[in-house]
Amino acid sequence: MRSVCTRVTVCVRAQGPRGSGRALCAVAPQRALCVAVAPGKSEGRKGAERAGGRVRSFQEIPHTGRSGLINLVKFWREDRFRQIHKHMERTFNALGPIYRNGEEWRADRLLLNKEVMMSAPVQRFLPLLDEVAMDFCRMLRARVEKEGRGEEGKRSLTLDPSPDLFRFALEASCHVIYGERIGLFASSPSMESQKFIWAVERMLATTPPLLNLPLGAPWKRFTDPEGIPALSSSRARGSEAAAGGQYTGVLGQLMEKGQLSLDLIKANVTELMAGGVDTTAVPLQFALFELGRNPDVQERVRQQVRASWAQAGGDSVKALQGAPLLKGTIKEILRLYPVGTTVQRYPIKDIVLQNYHIPAGTMVQACLYPLGRSAEVFKDPHRFDPGRWGGAREEGQSAGGFRSLAFGFGARQCVGRRIAENEMQLLLMHILRSFHLSVLSSEDLKTTCTLILQPETPPRITFRKL
Ligand code: HEM
Numbered sequence: 001m002r003s004v005c006t007r008v009t010v011c012v013r014a015q016g017p018r019g020s021g022r023a024l025c026a027v028a029p030q031r032a033l034c035v036a037v038a039p040g041k042s043e044g045r046k047g048a049e050r051a052g053g054r055v056r057s058f059q060e061i062p063h064t065g066r067s068g069l070i071n072l073v074k075f076w077r078e079d080r081f082r083q084i085h086k087h088m089e090r091t092f093n094a095l096g097p098i099y100r101n102g103e104e105w106r107a108d109r110l111l112l113n114k115e116v117m118m119s120a121p122v123q124r125f126l127p128l129l130d131e132v133a134m135d136f137c138r139m140l141r142a143r144v145e146k147e148g149r150g151e152e153g154k155r156s157l158t159l160d161p162s163p164d165l166f167r168f169a170l171e172a173s174c175h176v177i178y179g180e181r182i183g184l185f186a187s188s189p190s191m192e193s194q195k196f197i198w199a200v201e202r203m204l205a206t207t208p209p210l211l212n213l214p215l216g217a218p219w220k221r222f223t224d225p226e227g228i229p230a231l232s233s234s235r236a237r238g239s240e241a242a243a244g245g246q247y248t249g250v251l252g253q254l255m256e257k258g259q260l261s262l263d264l265i266k267a268n269v270t271e272l273m274a275g276g277v278d279t280t281a282v283p284l285q286f287a288l289f290e291l292g293r294n295p296d297v298q299e300r301v302r303q304q305v306r307a308s309w310a311q312a313g314g315d316s317v318k319a320l321q322g323a324p325l326l327k328g329t330i331k332e333i334l335r336l337y338p339v340g341t342t343v344q345r346y347p348i349k350d351i352v353l354q355n356y357h358i359p360a361g362t363m364v365q366a367c368l369y370p371l372g373r374s375a376e377v378f379k380d381p382h383r384f385d386p387g388r389w390g391g392a393r394e395e396g397q398s399a400g401g402f403r404s405l406a407f408g409f410g411a412r413q414c415v416g417r418r419i420a421e422n423e424m425q426l427l428l429m430h431i432l433r434s435f436h437l438s439v440l441s442s443e444d445l446k447t448t449c450t451l452i453l454q455p456e457t458p459p460r461i462t463f464r465k466l
Pocket residue numbers: 020021022023109173271272273275276277279280283334338339340342343344405406407408409410412413414415416417419420
């Protein structure tokens with residue numbers, strides 16, 4: 001294993017609702033270790049040296065000098081959780097993910113993977129995402145034309161796109177999960193859609209406080225059949241559509257195949273909904289900002305998109321394949337702004353990290369924010385460069401695999417990964433074909449950690465029609 005530095009400090013246990021294992025902040029664990037990947041070069045930093053060849057004990061790991069509880073209280077008092085990613089950047093250096101899962105969980109997850117991770121279902125739901133991405137651009141073009149400045153056909157409009165990006169992510173998630181549009185880009189959504197939108201908004205708003213409490217009434221509402229309004233109608237519609245060979249969405253597919261119990265389907269669909277909205281809406285804000293403040297990069301990505309679009313004859317799915325810089329843009333955004341700031345694992349047996357002994361059961365967190373901004377891992381780490389994720393490895397860089405951990409890794413990696421990647425790439429592709437992007441100020445965005453990493457103030461973007 002590579003040599004890494006370790007540094008213990010206050011840790012928050014990341015545990016999603018219903019023990020989902022998602023990257024969310026909650027209470028202090030009994031024993032925890034935060035780490036960020038660093039290559040062998042880091043050997044020699046404080047605490048990293050070998051102790052006469054022996055493996056150092058867990059107690060010898062350098063720490064902040066306070067007990068976890070005192071640290072936690074201090075964090076609460078000073079409201080430093082919002083800046084925990086910066087705190088990690090200052091304080092952590094190291095790595096060590098390993099993990100376990102029950103057999104039962106694994107069997108269910110493999111069934112879910114068949115609907116959302118494998119290439120065949122992804123190909124089936126891509127057109128659904130594309131339809132929403134194209135609608136978003138149509139809506140934005142109409143708005144720029146109506147409210148923008150400048151000569152007709154070339155108008156520009158400066159706005160905070162975050163509410164529209166949230167609506168886009170919600171509409172796209174619903175289309176893939178339920179196989180149905182909820183009409184967020186329509187001038188007035190139907191009452192059923194409106195109720196659903198309120199339910200999802202409530203679910204997202206009640207999640208952070210509930211992380212510190214046992215499963216409570218607000219979350220239970222989402223596990224009741226009424227909490228998933230689309231469930232019953234989807235069942236009826238699903239069998240009709242499936243009979244006609246039509247793609248019915250993830251929910252329809254799961255119900256059609258009947259391999260998971262209804263309870264598990266409800267749980268998984270709820271989790272997909274909870275995990276799939278702001279996780280994509282927020283990186284899209286960062287992406288528009290970075291493309292806006294890096295016009296040369298923006299132009300390079302646009303040229304590739306245009307060439308690929310022309311070659312694909314206007315087929316979005318094919319065009320994506322010919323524009324790897326779009327994928328690089330997403331990877332680059334998640335490197336600089338990892339929406340979930342850590343990935344956690346509990347080693348099932350004792351391990352050695354950076355020559356320290358880590359007992360089994362210690363929660364080990366890989367801290368993605370400092371990892372993504374480390375000069376030891378990425379050349380010129382503060383430069384926004386989608387091209388760095390292309391085939392050729394950067395000079396002096398080690399194997400790429402664990403440099404991109406924003407979606408986690410292994411069997412427990414983000415189950416919505418393919419949805420998220422494609423949804424974001426498709427939207428950026430259509431935006432770049434339609435608009436030139438710029439920002440009023442190219443100063444770094446201030447970020448805050450409220451459940452996920454996001455801008456303190458959403459950036460305003462100028463969209464100029466092309
Ligand atoms: C840029 C977007 C996203 C990022 C960066 C992200 C990141 C992550 C990470 C780091 C994990 C934990 C993985 C691990 O421990 O190895 C996770 C889990 C999860 N994500 Fe995402 N996610 C994103 C989008 C989505 C979307 C769109 C959905 C749903 C459609 C989703 C649903 C989930 C679920 C359900 C889990 C729990 C999986 C399990 O434990 O089996 N995520 N995500």
